[in-house]
Amino acid sequence: MKNIIALVVFFAVFGSLSAYGSYWTASSYSGSASSGVSSAGSSTGSPQAVTIRAAGSPVSDADSRVGSPPPAQNTKTSLFRIMDSNRDGIVTQGDLSTAKKGTLFKGFERSTKTSIEAAIINYQGNEASFKRLGPRLQNINLQTYDENRNYFARSHLKSVFGINDNQADKILGAKDSILTAELANFFNGNRNFAP
Incomplete structure (x- = not known):
């Protein structure tokens, strides 16, 4: 039955x-x-x-x-990785001056800007001092600042991060633009892009 x-x-x-x-x-x-x-x-x-x-x-x-979503491309990095341009493990006053020219830094609230400055001036500007600033600055999604939602052109790199032409050349190489995921990989890597 x-x-x-x-x-x-x-x-x-x-x-x-x-x-x-x-x-x-x-x-x-x-x-x-x-x-x-x-x-x-x-x-x-x-x-x-x-x-x-x-x-x-x-x-x-x-x-x-089947059963797994397509691999997502990482477009996140930390503020420390963006600002430590010479990859020596320290964000300096010079790095801060560069960042202040960009829309990324300008978009932070006053209290966040003050905390970032204190991490650099009072706490040696190392990665540990930036981690104390909270998870939001550890997971910056570059797509938020990507006007094209897929890539950064030279002019946009300069305006968002406050960098100069020499730094943009180091990031772009011989290209005119960089995919957002590639830019995150660049920042998360160890290539020097100091002026």
């Missing part, structure tokens, strides 16, 4: 899927996928993720990453 009930439920569910133009036929371990179903994994007998699509839907590369 239990087997009959299980079969009835199975066909009821399978029938409702078919009614909407979707179907599901794939072996979890075969390494193959039939029309309407894509699978990700190896053909070595390991379990595979399966996507159920409407019949006739095209298969895309995104279907091979």
Whole structure:
């Protein structure tokens, strides 16, 4: 009796899927996928993720990453990494003067600006003193300051960060612009961009 009930439920569910133009036929371990179903994994007998699509839907590369979102590009960095232009582990008064010219620094509240100045003047301007300023300044999303939402042109680098042409050249190299994620990687790396 239990087997009959299980079969009835199975066909009821399978029938409702078919009614909407979707179907599901794939072996979890075969390494193959039939029309309407894509699978990700190896053909070595390991379990595979399966996507159920409407019949006739095209298969895309995104279907091979079933179950996990596409990798997000990091566009975050810390204020310390932005300001420590010579990568010596210390933000100096000169670095502060540069930052004050940019819209990033100008956009901070007065109390935040005062705290940043105190971290540099009173607490040696090292990374630990910047971490005391709170998590907001540890996770600056560069997309917030990216007028193009994808890249920074030379003029925008200069206006946002207060840097000069020489510093912009060190960041851009031979290019006219840099992707926002690449800029975050640059700041998070160890390349010197001091004037």
